[in-house]
Amino acid sequence: MDISSMDQLAKKKCKPCEGGVDPCSAAEAQEQLQNLPGWQLSDDGKWIRKQWNVKHFVQGMEFLNRVAEVAEEDGHHPDVHLIGYRKVNIELSTHAIGGLSENDFILAAKIDQVAP
Numbered sequence: 071m072d073i074s075s076m077d078q079l080a081k082k083k084c085k086p087c088e089g090g091v092d093p094c095s096a097a098e099a100q101e102q103l104q105n106l107p108g109w110q111l112s113d114d115g116k117w118i119r120k121q122w123n124v125k126h127f128v129q130g131m132e133f134l135n136r137v138a139e140v141a142e143e144d145g146h147h148p149d150v151h152l153i154g155y156r157k158v159n160i161e162l163s164t165h166a167i168g169g170l171s172e173n174d175f176i177l178a179a180k181i182d183q184v185a186p
């Protein structure tokens with residue numbers, strides 16, 4: 071997987087993924103995360119997660135609605151871990167391969183573009 075800048079990632083489109091490819095390594099993931107500020111890699115290297123502080127609950131919901139549009143457009147979807155009083159926490163992983171693929175980094179860049 072080539073390492074792209076955030077802008078390069080956001081210009082890419084997620085590719086349909088139904089398994090059959092190896093997840094990216096923790097080292098590749100860490101390298102890619104250099105361009106995705108605020109995203110954390112899980113200890114097992116299988117997912118990335120980011121938390122935002124928002125002004126209020128509705129702002130968090132409006133943010134998630136924008137995320138839903140991006141996800142549907144790209145055919146790659148987040149796991150929303152928390153929509154709280156003033157917090158949103160989103161996790162990304164490619165479920166078809168049980169780990170991270172470039173799709174997750176592309177979606178992370180696109181989510182950052184629509185974050186409040």
Ligand SMILES: C[C@H](O)[C@H](O)[C@H]1CNC2=NC(N)=NC(=O)C2=N1
Pocket residue numbers: 085086087088145146147148162163164165166167
């Ligand atoms: C064919 C298409 O790529 C799959 O159905 C998509 C849908 N959205 C997805 N989202 C995530 N996070 N992981 C997947 O493996 C996945 N697969």
